[in-house]
Structures are given as C-alpha cells and as structure tokens.
Amino acid sequence: MLPSPKSVGRFTLCLAAIAMGLALVAAPFFTSRAIIQDMFGLLTLLILAMNWNMLAGFAGLVSVGQQAFVGVGAYVMFAAIILFDLDPLLAIGIGGLGAMALSVPMAFFAFRLNGAYFAIGTWVVADIARLVAGQIKALGGGTGTSLPKGTSKEMIGVDHIQALMKISGAAAADALVYWLALALAACTLFASYLFLRSRMGLGLQAIRDNSAAARSVGVDPLRLQLAVFVLCALGTGICGGLMFLQITRITPDAAFSVIDWTAFVIFIVVIGGLGTLPGPIVGAVIFYALQRAFADYGTVYLILLGAVGIGTMLFARKGVWGTLASRFGIDILPLRHRAPKRTAASPRPRATSVTASH
Structure with missing residues (x-):
C-alpha cells in the first residue's frame, strides 16, 4: 500500500526540520562571528515572540508590558554577577526566576482588568519597574552600568569551546550564548506544542474563544491563564538575561524599551x-x-x-x-483535537423511546 501524499509531505517536512536544526547547531563551525551574532539576535526576538504569541494568541492576554520581564531578568542577572560574583550562566537562570517572581504581583493587579485595560495595566507596571531600576545605585542608577571586563569569557564551557574550535575567547563566548539561545528557542517551541496539545492547552484555547462557555464545562480560566503568564515571564526573563549578557551594558531605558522588546515583537x-x-x-x-x-x-x-x-x-x-x-x-505542528474513531468492538448507543403514561 502506497503512503498517502499527506504522510509523504509530513515526512519530508520532518527531514527538512532535522536538517535545518543540525545546520543551525553547526553554524558556529562554518560561519563568521558577525553572522552568529546576527543569528543570536534573530533567535532572541523569536523567543520573545513565541512567548507573547502564547499569551495573546492562545491565552487571550494581550500584554503590552513584556519589557518588564526582559528588564527585570537582565537587571537581576547583572546584580547576581556584579554584586554576588556568580557565574553568568547561573545568573541568567536567576534573572528568569526574578522575572517570574514579578509576574505574580503583576498578574494580581492586571488580571482584574480586561481587554485594552489589561494591555495598559501591564504597560504601567513595566514603566514602574523601569523607574525602580533607575533608583538602584549599586547598578548605576539612571545611567546604568556595564559587566566587568571579560565576564562572558569566564562562563562555564567557554574554555572547552575555545580549545575545540581553535578560536578566541570572545568568539567562543558568542558561540556559547548562540547555542543557549537556540536551545531556549527549541525548548519554547516544543513545550508550547506539547502544552497546547494537552487537555490544559485545549482548555486554554477554549478560554480564548469563549471564557463563559469554557467556565461552564469546568475549565478554570484564572488558573490556566496565570500559569501561562508566569511561565512566559520565566522564558522572557531568561531571554532578557541572555540578550544583555551579549550586550554587556544595561540602562533602564534600554532594558525596559517598549519599542524593542514589545512593539517589534507584536x-x-x-x-x-x-x-x-x-x-x-x-x-x-x-x-x-x-x-x-x-x-x-x-x-x-x-x-x-x-x-x-x-x-x-x-x-x-x-x-x-x-x-x-x-x-x-x-x-505543520497541528493543534486540532479530533474525536477518537469508533472501533468495531465499541458498542453503539441504543436508541431509547420515552412513552407518556397517564
């Protein structure tokens, strides 16, 4: 029996995706450092876009304050490196946790609002975070600060990459953060697909389409939307730490830029x-x-x-x-849920008749 054209097409797409993934992983071995830096910027924007798409496209939460999580993730990462002398990789993870911690009180305030008011509310919280960051004197206040010289070269794994590829420490650091961004983008895409294919993902899309109808069949909108909001804050905060580790300098206006981290993402x-x-x-x-x-x-x-x-x-x-x-x-990456097919062993429902008795 010959395979169907749809099966052949999906198999071809899978092979193309695997080939593209391998090419992206191997890119630092055969491309220039400038191209790797450009690809890193593209990957970080993609991560921010996937997280915002999960909020607005699937959870129905149109946020205009995602720059809050970028900025907090970056500032916490800078604080962990400068004030506590932690490894940059560990500091990036802590930055993501800091953004996730901000998302809880932010949700407590913003989830009381709907529609355009929710969007404006998240923007207001992000601007408050920017003003607070400008008051932190240990991190340069309103003028910002820079990472200590050579910080990126001291990351765990840079020495091994430098020895393997026979390149400079700066180029090895660029390759490492590129691979981290590529891994984060792949994990975000894969986790989003698995979540949206699950029962919780189906409930989330039902909330987006009709919140009242979803609630009537037992779906808890607040719990699901809060979970998505918090997890997207974590991913966005980690991405913010990665971006500003590459930039090496931070200011409140740059870290909490609504144009760079929200408008372009939208x-x-x-x-x-x-x-x-x-x-x-x-x-x-x-x-x-x-x-x-x-x-x-x-x-x-x-x-x-x-x-x-x-x-x-x-x-x-x-x-x-x-x-x-x-x-x-x-x-590609289908999200439709189909009813299970009836098997021969499954009994058919019997027709019942109702007679009126007098």
Missing part, C-alpha cells in the same frame, strides 16, 4: 500569524530581512515596518503563515 507575531506556532518563526524571518535591508534608512525603515503591518492586518488578517496555511492546506 509586529513579528502579527505579520507571521497570531495564534499559530509557526507564525512567530515566519514573522521573525521577515522582520530580520526587512531590518537588514532597510535599517540604514532611518525613519523610512520604521515607516516601512508600519506599512507592512497595516497591509498584513488589512489583506491577510491571519498573518503570512495563517493565510498560506488556510489557502494551501498546510498543517
């Missing part, structure tokens, strides 16, 4: 496809291509991004990936 998700797993990947690639092609044109670059975003919302409301998937029937 753009990526919208043009890629809100509420789809491959959407942020497609959007990140498109954004990276536009950035590389038009970044030198100043305000024209921002105007072009705005025009692309508006055009997508007007003529391809499902985003680039969502539109292509619906038009050509492409179903």
Whole structure:
C-alpha cells in the first residue's frame, strides 16, 4: 500500500526540520562571528515572540508590558554577577526566576482588568519597574552600568569551546550564548506544542474563544491563564538575561524599551500569524530581512515596518503563515483535537423511546 501524499509531505517536512536544526547547531563551525551574532539576535526576538504569541494568541492576554520581564531578568542577572560574583550562566537562570517572581504581583493587579485595560495595566507596571531600576545605585542608577571586563569569557564551557574550535575567547563566548539561545528557542517551541496539545492547552484555547462557555464545562480560566503568564515571564526573563549578557551594558531605558522588546515583537507575531506556532518563526524571518535591508534608512525603515503591518492586518488578517496555511492546506505542528474513531468492538448507543403514561 502506497503512503498517502499527506504522510509523504509530513515526512519530508520532518527531514527538512532535522536538517535545518543540525545546520543551525553547526553554524558556529562554518560561519563568521558577525553572522552568529546576527543569528543570536534573530533567535532572541523569536523567543520573545513565541512567548507573547502564547499569551495573546492562545491565552487571550494581550500584554503590552513584556519589557518588564526582559528588564527585570537582565537587571537581576547583572546584580547576581556584579554584586554576588556568580557565574553568568547561573545568573541568567536567576534573572528568569526574578522575572517570574514579578509576574505574580503583576498578574494580581492586571488580571482584574480586561481587554485594552489589561494591555495598559501591564504597560504601567513595566514603566514602574523601569523607574525602580533607575533608583538602584549599586547598578548605576539612571545611567546604568556595564559587566566587568571579560565576564562572558569566564562562563562555564567557554574554555572547552575555545580549545575545540581553535578560536578566541570572545568568539567562543558568542558561540556559547548562540547555542543557549537556540536551545531556549527549541525548548519554547516544543513545550508550547506539547502544552497546547494537552487537555490544559485545549482548555486554554477554549478560554480564548469563549471564557463563559469554557467556565461552564469546568475549565478554570484564572488558573490556566496565570500559569501561562508566569511561565512566559520565566522564558522572557531568561531571554532578557541572555540578550544583555551579549550586550554587556544595561540602562533602564534600554532594558525596559517598549519599542524593542514589545512593539517589534507584536509586529513579528502579527505579520507571521497570531495564534499559530509557526507564525512567530515566519514573522521573525521577515522582520530580520526587512531590518537588514532597510535599517540604514532611518525613519523610512520604521515607516516601512508600519506599512507592512497595516497591509498584513488589512489583506491577510491571519498573518503570512495563517493565510498560506488556510489557502494551501498546510498543517505543520497541528493543534486540532479530533474525536477518537469508533472501533468495531465499541458498542453503539441504543436508541431509547420515552412513552407518556397517564
């Protein structure tokens, strides 16, 4: 019996994904340091986009305050390195935990709001966090601070990479943080897929579509949305620590930038496809291509991004990936839940008749 075209297509896609994954892992061995740094920036934006897509696209939580978790994750990471002399890798994890800790009181406040009020509420909390960070004198106050010289070269594993690849310490550090970003992006995508395919993921999508109906069948919206909000804060905080470890300098305005860490992320998700797993990947690639092609044109670059975003919302409301998937029937990382097929052994329900008695 010949395999169906759909099975062949899925097998081909799996092989292509494996080949691409191996190429991305091996990239530091055959590409330049500049390309690795660019790919690191693309991966970190993808991580932020996947986390925001999980909130807005699947949980129905349109947050405009994700920069709070980026900034807190970065500042906690800087504090762990500068004040407590911890290894940068451990400090990044602690930064993620710091962002997760912020998400709990932030949720307590923001979850009392709905719709646009929720979005504005998260933005307000993020701005408060920025103002608080500017008062921390040990980390430079409003002018910020830099990591001690050579911090990234002292990370665990850099020496081994340097000896293996015969490269400088700085290039080995770039390769390590690139691999960490690649691993975090893969884990975020895989964990999102497994979660959304589970019963909790089905309940989460039911809450997004109709909260009252989901509650009527026993789904607890608050518990599920809070869990997603906290976990996305953890991933966003870890990503923030990674980004500013690479940058090596931090200021409140840079760490809590609504344009860099939220506006661009929303753009990526919208043009890629809100509420789809491959959407942020497609959007990140498109954004990276536009950035590389038009970044030198100043305000024209921002105007072009705005025009692309508006055009997508007007003529391809499902985003680039969502539109292509619906038009050509492409179903990568499917999230649909189908009812189990009836087997021959399973009994058929008997028809019952009701007679009225007088």
